[in-house]
Amino acid sequence: MAENAASRKIWNYSPDEPIRYNPLFTWPINPLKVSAWMIRRWISISRFLMFIILGFAIYQYLTPSLQTMQHVTLDWVLLIFLRNTVLLFLVAGSLHLYLHSYKLQGDKFKFLKREMATNNKVFKFNNQVYDNIFWSIASGVTVWTGYEVLYLYSLSNEWISTAPFAEYPVQFFAWILCFPLIRGTHFYFIHRLLHYPFLYKHVHITHHRNVNTGPWSGISMHPVENLIYQSSPMIHFIIPTDPVIFVIHLILVTLNPAFTHSGFEKIMNKETKILDSADFHHQLHHKYFDCNYGNMDMPLDVWLGTDHDGTDDATQKLRMKKRKTVT
Numbered sequence: 001m002a003e004n005a006a007s008r009k010i011w012n013y014s015p016d017e018p019i020r021y022n023p024l025f026t027w028p029i030n031p032l033k034v035s036a037w038m039i040r041r042w043i044s045i046s047r048f049l050m051f052i053i054l055g056f057a058i059y060q061y062l063t064p065s066l067q068t069m070q071h072v073t074l075d076w077v078l079l080i081f082l083r084n085t086v087l088l089f090l091v092a093g094s095l096h097l098y099l100h101s102y103k104l105q106g107d108k109f110k111f112l113k114r115e116m117a118t119n120n121k122v123f124k125f126n127n128q129v130y131d132n133i134f135w136s137i138a139s140g141v142t143v144w145t146g147y148e149v150l151y152l153y154s155l156s157n158e159w160i161s162t163a164p165f166a167e168y169p170v171q172f173f174a175w176i177l178c179f180p181l182i183r184g185t186h187f188y189f190i191h192r193l194l195h196y197p198f199l200y201k202h203v204h205i206t207h208h209r210n211v212n213t214g215p216w217s218g219i220s221m222h223p224v225e226n227l228i229y230q231s232s233p234m235i236h237f238i239i240p241t242d243p244v245i246f247v248i249h250l251i252l253v254t255l256n257p258a259f260t261h262s263g264f265e266k267i268m269n270k271e272t273k274i275l276d277s278a279d280f281h282h283q284l285h286h287k288y289f290d291c292n293y294g295n296m297d298m299p300l301d302v303w304l305g306t307d308h309d310g311t312d313d314a315t316q317k318l319r320m321k322k323r324k325t326v327t
Helices: 031-043 047-061 074-101 128-156 169-194 197-208 223-229 232-237 243-260 280-288 312-326
Strands: 266-269 272-276
Touching: 047 074, 047 169, 047 243, 047 272, 074 128, 074 243, 074 266, 128 223, 128 232, 128 243, 169 197, 169 223, 169 232, 169 243, 197 223, 232 243
Parallel strands: none
Antiparallel strands: 266 272
């Protein structure tokens, strides 16, 4: 079991086993376990597959023509901003209504017992959800749109190279498979950076006020943090890819956090699982701060000594480490 009865007082729900990482990095490699992991997390009906399909649809049907985007004008920039805002409301808003407002699955698979904060001066408008919506739009969607406009404008003027799917299908699918590894590596190191005292105090604290997280907490960040956090798709300015890959990459870093911060491990319809949602791995980071900086697809936390696997033993080790640091 991951935790004993004492720890159960902290959590409404926690997994019964210690957190498991991507078996691709366990030696000797077990091909069956690696295949099962990839199918469960990346290929089967999952939010990852959902965002891949959404990326195709956005680029094909909800993005202005390249000719239109050769010049930066308010009309198409505002159109992309509004489109991104609507997408975030559809994803984060729907999750919030389903899980937190109407509580359509009750407390099943909900990590923490308490509700989102109200009448709390820590948050803008004294309300955690309103605060999170404000920062998600004013900071998150603004940075998201800015990066997208920069890429599309550069693409329209042929300032960056691409590798179209029709000519490079193998490379296209290689990128799809590598997304979790690239994002996991980028997230770990920029996250460690954000925990340096100055950046934490002045930047990262905006996000970390959310000890109890909800769907709107995902990209509720200081603008500087969103600039850093959302920067991983900028690799496509350097390495040629199909533009659809850029769009998929960008929505993975902006829409997926609504799930990973939802506060529920699974989204259920009565007794049937619809989708996996939040990872206990990241929930532990919001609870204990100095652990689990990355994600479960890249076991950098294990390799670099910052792992918390959800057990009481890991909690005690983390507390002892903090005491030694203080003394």
